[in-house]
Amino acid sequence: MEPEKLPEEFVQLFCAHHSEKYDCTLCDNSCCFQSGFAVLENVRLIYHLYTEGKLVREGFEFEPGLEFSGFVGTYFDAVPINGIIAYFPRHLAHEDSLPLRLPPKPDTNYYTYRAEILGNPFEDCRGCVFLESSMSHKDRRARRCILHDESRADYNYAKPIDCRFLTCSTSRRVKPPLPSLEQRYFELLRKHYGNHETALLPK
Numbered sequence: 001m002e003p004e005k006l007p008e009e010f011v012q013l014f015c016a017h018h019s020e021k022y023d024c025t026l027c028d029n030s031c032c033f034q035s036g037f038a039v040l041e042n043v044r045l046i047y048h049l050y051t052e053g054k055l056v057r058e059g060f061e062f063e064p065g066l067e068f069s070g071f072v073g074t075y076f077d078a079v080p081i082n083g084i085i086a087y088f089p090r091h092l093a094h095e096d097s098l099p100l101r102l103p104p105k106p107d108t109n110y111y112t113y114r115a116e117i118l119g120n121p122f123e124d125c126r127g128c129v130f131l132e133s134s135m136s137h138k139d140r141r142a143r144r145c146i147l148h149d150e151s152r153a154d155y156n157y158a159k160p161i162d163c164r165f166l167t168c169s170t171s172r173r174v175k176p177p178l179p180s181l182e183q184r185y186f187e188l189l190r191k192h193y194g195n196h197e198t199a200l201l202p203k
Ligand code: SF4
Pocket: 022, 023, 024, 025, 027, 028, 029, 030, 031, 032, 166, 167, 168, 172, 173, 174
């Protein structure tokens, strides 16, 4: 299964948003204590890596033999946001054994809810399940994303598209997009990646 080219509109949008001060390829993804979201195309490619035995990380084994829907249900929270289904990678918690479920909560901003849980030391969060090894609240040194592939930069490949949209300000803090840019981003996501099967939504 091969990824498709990243539409030129996304390339331009990423260029407009990305900071020249920090290079994600040098930083090795220290933002992955919160994580962005994948679109279904990313999830299919991640599953493909899984079926080929290429999803390998330290200290945690992905459950073997899962069908696609079981894989999605185990390692992602599918959340309707701005007219698309966003697939947020689960985070490990509690001695690395448990992908933490963070399904959407009625009448609650999902980003706020997620940040509260993942930022809560008592949840003992260890970072995104696709990090090469676990972080902790005490040790947030950067780890590499096992999905990252520099040679696929022109494609919408396995690495979640929203993780690729992230960038840092000079203060090495993730820079929020301007509201107009964010609006455009979701317009493009709906246009190019909006045909998601509702069957994959949480029940
Ligand atoms: S968004 Fe910032 S913290 Fe995350 S990988 Fe890029 S430079 Fe590093």
